[in-house]
Amino acid sequence: MAEDASGRSSELLAARRRKLESLRAAGIEPFPHAFPGVEPIAAVRAGHESLGAGEETEQSHRVAGRLAARRGQGRMAFLDLVDRSGQIQLQARVDVLGAERMEQLLSLDLGDLIGVDGTAFRSRRGELSLRVDAFALLAKSLRPPPEKHHGLKDVETRFRHRELDLLASEDARALFTTRARVISAVRRFLDREGFIEVETPVLQPLYGGAAARPFTTHHNALDREFYLRIATELYLKRLLVGGLERVYELGKDFRNEGVDTTHNPEFTMLEWYEAYADYEDIAARCERLVAYVASESGYEGDLDLSPPWRRETLADAILTRTEIDIREHGDRDDLARAMTARGLSAPREDTWPQLVDELLSKHVEPTLTAPTFILDYPVSMSPFAKRHRCREGFVERFEAYIDGMEVANAFTELNDPDEQRRRFDAQRALAGAGDEEAQPYDEAFIEALEHGMPPTGGIGIGIDRLVMVLTGRRSIRDVVLFPAMRD
């Protein structure tokens, strides 16, 4: 990665530069403007599926892509051309092209982008091919591509230079094509169910809607600090007050936290809110959405994502794994003693909600391979969720887990402004006690609630993690085009 055009290791670059200059000297433009009328390679292949080995056609096709391999030289050669849809073999013949054009075609470098007009035939070995009748250089490649058989394996290079990963790897192209299908399927599903897509501020004067530390930035003209959003929740609920009834936003959130296999500092989040719904309605729609998206994106994994998913209350989930009933240990020290008595670590500085979270993430989450809703969380862990209609001290909230990973968080939304104000007060107390993730007081949000928000259910779904589930990847970096890296 440290080479440059004039220094060491430049022999390979110099050779390509020489070719570039000789092309220009021969009057060939190495970077032409366009190449209209190109057919996807997959479409060409599909059009000749029934062609037998050794059979020829008179059908001409125009294709374009990157030169990936070359076999043979002299009077006849075979080239492999790759576009986004697939790969096809080209046959170059001196008796078709003439000596000069043949020489020009064969002196192209692997990695060059070319356009070809060719006649379809199937080789004696059964390979669908195009006999090159005419070709054009579409863009000269001035750097050598990754190795043609082993591809690009170095993980660091694949992440820092995703373009090389993509141009070298069919799997990489397929993965990000699948990701695109997931995202378009999400939109299609929600659009069809009466939701409208909205865009709320990324730069926010006050952050909120999740427990996380924000990134800060500065606006020069206004001379003030802004936060990059950690969630869209509070703005979206203001739209419910405004009467939009069913809204969703699909976009980036930013959280100033550590980086690991399930966390990237910027990540793609889906949130939707629907009036007159509670968390049971949300759970049902969530199940259907994931099943739909899985089907639309060609999911072939082992998980059964079809509704209904397993449902377990948080308290029962913890009870069955650890024999600790958090309902009987409502006091912080009492719970800590119960954990210690069973040999579980109970960090001294942890609050009661943090101890519960410890039990959940250490002892429950890893066991949740099949899609599962964990229901009903303690009030103190959920400042924006509505009190449970019959379970004292709990809220109507669920988190959805798949493959041992949290992929969604949802609740029956708190719409009582006075109760919301008390929850903010409690958060302020936590902040005073040093909790860096406590919610800041958002007066504009409270005021909005005072105008009246309908009973509402809402959810956030981590799209990167959903893509991980649907593509069987264990690291979020595999499903993010340009994951965060050190400089």
Added chain:
RNA sequence: GCCGCCGUAGCUCAGUUGGCAGAGCAGCGGACUUUUAAUCCGAGGGUCGCAGGUUCGAAUCCUGCCGGCGGCACCA
């Protein structure tokens, strides 16, 4: 932040006890009219992540730093 593993040619990788830094692909020169990782001949290509140290001699041993991966901690 802590622990472990890793960093060698453009790419994929070898490199023995510390003893002249290698192969394949790619590239360069040449041969070749049905190849499929084409084949054959020839000549090249290196700051062994960076900086120190030990040693007659370091890719190899030691220390520090940079970067990556995994784990722990942190993390709706």
